[in-house]
Amino acid sequence: MKAIILAVLPLLGLAGGSGFAAWQIKSGSSTLSIENGPWQTAENIGSADASLQTRAVIALRGLLALPDSEAIYYNAVKDSDGQMLNGNCTYHIKGGTLAARWWSVTAYGKDNYLIPNRSGYYSAGSGAFSADQQSDWTIAVGADNVAGPGLPWIPVAKGQPFDLTLRAYHAEDSLLANRSSAALPTIERQECSA
Amino acid sequence: MSKAGIISIVLTVIAAIIGYFGVMALAPGYIMGRAWDGVTERAGAPNMMIHMPLPSAARRGIVRLSPDLIYSICTFDLSKGDLAITVPAIDNHYWSLTMFDDQTNAFFVESDRDTKGQPISLTLSNKGTGGEGRIVASPSQKGIALVRILMNNRGEYDALDPLRRSADCKIVG
Numbered sequence: 001m002k003a004i005i006l007a008v009l010p011l012l013g014l015a016g017g018s019g020f021a022a023w024q025i026k027s028g029s030s031t032l033s034i035e036n037g038p039w040q041t042a043e044n045i046g047s048a049d050a051s052l053q054t055r056a057v058i059a060l061r062g063l064l065a066l067p068d069s070e071a072i073y074y075n076a077v078k079d080s081d082g083q084m085l086n087g088n089c090t091y092h093i094k095g096g097t098l099a100a101r102w103w104s105v106t107a108y109g110k111d112n113y114l115i116p117n118r119s120g121y122y123s124a125g126s127g128a129f130s131a132d133q134q135s136d137w138t139i140a141v142g143a144d145n146v147a148g149p150g151l152p153w154i155p156v157a158k159g160q161p162f163d164l165t166l167r168a169y170h171a172e173d174s175l176l177a178n179r180s181s182a183a184l185p186t187i188e189r190q191e192c193s194a
Numbered sequence: 195m196s197k198a199g200i201i202s203i204v205l206t207v208i209a210a211i212i213g214y215f216g217v218m219a220l221a222p223g224y225i226m227g228r229a230w231d232g233v234t235e236r237a238g239a240p241n242m243m244i245h246m247p248l249p250s251a252a253r254r255g256i257v258r259l260s261p262d263l264i265y266s267i268c269t270f271d272l273s274k275g276d277l278a279i280t281v282p283a284i285d286n287h288y289w290s291l292t293m294f295d296d297q298t299n300a301f302f303v304e305s306d307r308d309t310k311g312q313p314i315s316l317t318l319s320n321k322g323t324g325g326e327g328r329i330v331a332s333p334s335q336k337g338i339a340l341v342r343i344l345m346n347n348r349g350e351y352d353a354l355d356p357l358r359r360s361a362d363c364k365i366v367g
Contacts (some may be wrong), residue, residue, distance in 0.1 A: 006202035013206035017213025025221055046292075048299040056221040059298045062258050063229055064340050067300045070290060102288060102344060104262050112257035114250060120348075122251070122261035127346050167260060169288055169344065170307060 090142030095185030101170035117155035124152035
């Protein structure tokens with residue numbers, strides 16, 4: 001009996017190591033290691049220079065992502081107070097000028113696909129604001145249109161968790177070199193319903 | 195603890211490490227292979243450019259598409275020969291061509307900023323030589339070429355769609 005246990009233990013180790021890796025890839029845990037407020041990102045996304053873990057997670061959750069020279073991607077699963085994003089609440093994303101040619105924020109469901117909604121809106125970004133508004137803007141996020149006049153709205157599913165991706169195309173050096181400290185939008189929770 | 199017990203624990207730790215890094219190392223190739231198969235099945239064959247419809251919640255297959263981009267995609271298999279790729283210039287819009295190897299690594303990317311508004315025309319070869327014109331070496335026989343065009347708003351799709359349809363990929367022998 002003891003001999004069988006000793007022989008089976010390495011197989012359990014193999015299964016455990018494989019399972020832990022699969023869980024890390026699926027959850028994205030600890031791979032987007034650069035934090036900036038509620039946003040997380042990694043270096044060398046889409047590149048052979050990325051770490052083994054980053055490459056595996058990006059393959060599953062961001063296949064065919066652009067390399068840093070073209071775009072950088074931030075992801076948020078929590079608001080600025082550390083609460084998980086959920087479609088039972090509404091949020092205001094507030095920010096200023098981003099050092100990039102173009103940027104946008106998109107909401108995704110837990111399945112990593114765009115969230116079905118009647119309006120057909122999935123994102124909002126620099127294209128939604130005039131030159132005067134680029135330095136001080138607000139985007140509303142919620143299951144219902146809580147944006148108000150002139151405020152872009154990203155719909156999400158009521159009661160469902162979601163996450164946000166901030167894309168910055170042709171980011172300037174000031175953003176590329178300061179991913180953890182550059183000024184990024186805040187995600188402020190507004191009202192929640194049961 | 196017995197000598198056999200110590201050996202078993204050491205082997206368990208080693209097996210766990212092998213399992214962890216094995217899955218991490220194999221995942222990109224496996225996921226890329228599934229994506230390659232899916233897109234190729236939709237196209238009917240590799241080495242053909244598919245002009246994908248406007249991204250929406252109803253479109254499944256490739257995760258986390260940007261709803262602000264129009265995508266054209268070509269799965270390539272260089273076992274059939276070199277691949278000629280052309281991408282038209284789209285004025286006043288961000289557009290790019292990115293090529294990924296079979297391990298998901300981007301080995302080529304060029305955008306309108308790089309071409310200064312000129313179109314892209316090149317030959318992809320896994321030998322990296324031969325033919326005339328611009329030759330780009332592919333690190334793997336199979337991979338994916340992806341064209342992105344950024345819409346200023348989703349209402350531009352109807353105007354941009356005909357323009358991007360001259361993007362093409364084809365075997366040239």
